[in-house]
Amino acid sequence: MSDHAVSRRAFLRAGGAVLTGTLASTSGVLALIAPSTSWALELEALDAHQAATVLQFTRHVFPHDRLDDAVYALVVKDLDAGAAEDPTTRRMLTDAVRRLDEASGGEWLSRSAAEQFVQVQAMEATPFFAKVHSTAVVSLYDNDMAFAHFGYPGRKGDPGYIHRGFNDLHWLPDPPDGASGPVPETA
């Protein structure tokens, strides 16, 4: 056994694994802010297959075709952390992955997107779906990579847009003075 494997096993919990990926595009905004083009998520509770399945499931719930897996991995990270903390959550996630695979007569992941989606829809009323949804609706849209994708500057707006384009829309007529007000001179 290599040193690497030993230290990895010592570092991770039993059953732990790593979910890895490579940024789909090295030219997009993401490549500019991501520390490297490949990413790795160390898992605490799920195995790599379960994590990959949950990631793909999340892609069906919130499908943004040009949003990188690296962002969806943040959802998996939060779900995995929840599973590590709480055995009920862990069982909910692992059972759901098993059910998806069983219903697909093999690996759900190897099915076509359309076939996968049928299973996702069938699970809409389950606690698993609700868990993925409620986690993703926060994690997926509350990070710098998502901000870059959707064009929201977040904290960069903290100083104020008074000199940075708060009124730079020019494809409609400007309101008359009476409806607007002066930009303060001391600004």
Next chain:
Amino acid sequence: MDMYDNRTTFAADDDGVVVVIGSGAGGGTLANELAQKGVDVVLLEAGGLHTTDEFIADEWPSFSQLAWTDTRTTTGDWRVARDFPNLPAWICKAVGGTTVHWAGASLRIEPHEFRARSTYGDLAGATLRDWPLSADDLASYYDTAEKKLNVTRTNGLPGLPANNNFKVMHAGATRLGYETCHTGRMAINSVNKDGRNHCMQRGFCFQGCRYAAKWSTLYTEIPAALQTGRVELRTRVHVARIEHDDNDRVTGVVYFDADGRERRQAARVAAVAGNSIETPRLLLNSESSRFPNGLANGSDQVGRNYMRHTTGTVWGVFDKPVEMYKGTTMAGIVQDEARHDPKRGFVGGYEMETISLGLPFMAAFFNPGGWGRGFTEAMEQYRHMAGMWLVGEDMPQADNRVTLSSEARDAFGLPVANVHYTDHANDVAMREHAYTRGAAIYEAAGATRTYRTPPYPSTHNLGTCRMSERAADGVCNGHGQSHELANLFISDGSQFTTSAAENPTLTIVTLAIRQADYIAERMRARAI
């Protein structure tokens, strides 16, 4: 000395003080106004002190820092009960109360709205009443409040400059022929004033204004009150109940301090300003042998007639970018629909005000529970969206009410509030009209698509201890004084007899200023 240091402290058994519960729009203003008149005040606030340099320009972390997240429960037909069962309202728990999060829209209630029952008639299912006061009674107090808040477009102050979101609203509204459309009457400095900066168009008004350009009791009323040396502010103290004697006089309040220890503060007068959910909860939790249904609740009106405004949001999607998040959150208004015109199929009116949400809140509130392509296609348009919030008068109903939960308890073992709300048919008709007109504005400005977002957890909470001419119809009189205990006052939006179309805070502040005059006068006359 720091602006938040107490320059004075009062003994627990000092029964000469006015105890004010809650430091938001109502309580913070009342405490300062009383102190300016030489009255001693103990100001009790459940939340902690977070100064402008601590504010976070990030929606979820800011929400965790400032919002009231202690458990509440919900029932009723409203969608909030399904989507956010433990978050019926969006309210702050912090020094300054919800004036830390508010957007600053500051409109006067119209004269006819104070006469809601006379103007609208008898609507089945609605408990409409006229207010026990008129617009004339409040006029000079509104003047004072507008000066205090530096409301734009009053007292010679300029309006705020138009941002992108407002430009879209204005273009569409003008094309539809709407006439009253401008950058609003906002409690946001349009020029440097009172030692506070002018607005820097940050767009994080809902997360606390780092520049203190937007009025909040946090950095206006409260430091001014402490400066007088007549006010002691106690933070992280949760008031559990109010006590009284056999003559129906309040004698003191019992609270849990930051370490969970039970304390008592004697009081000559108690004024409750915990916002319209905690205020009735506190009275209901203060039941006694003389007041078995809750303090000041002989009329059985405490907690009833809960109002939250008829609201909704419309988003317009455009070919070119809007970037609505740049600049003030409520950047402008259309007022033409605020009139009472039953020909539209409902009584009362509504305002249309721009709104923007950052990406995290957009995901959470755009269509709670939504998923799949329909949801993500909308999110992909984020940069190209303009937004407006619709806010109109909702009907008071006896069964829309705050009660004590029979099961859920807070950290101190006190029953939490359950909030029950179901729309009145008038509310449904008004919302539909407002959604349609809002979409028409964006279509006139060139929108390729519009979306409707359902009401958020309530930001405007009103009516649960309403003022009434007759004691049987409400909880307090036109001065917010309890019909049953002369030295107990309601000092927040719970007093509202009806909701009116306008955002409520200017009126809450106005009533607090007027109430301070009344309390000081009654104290001088030794009537309380």
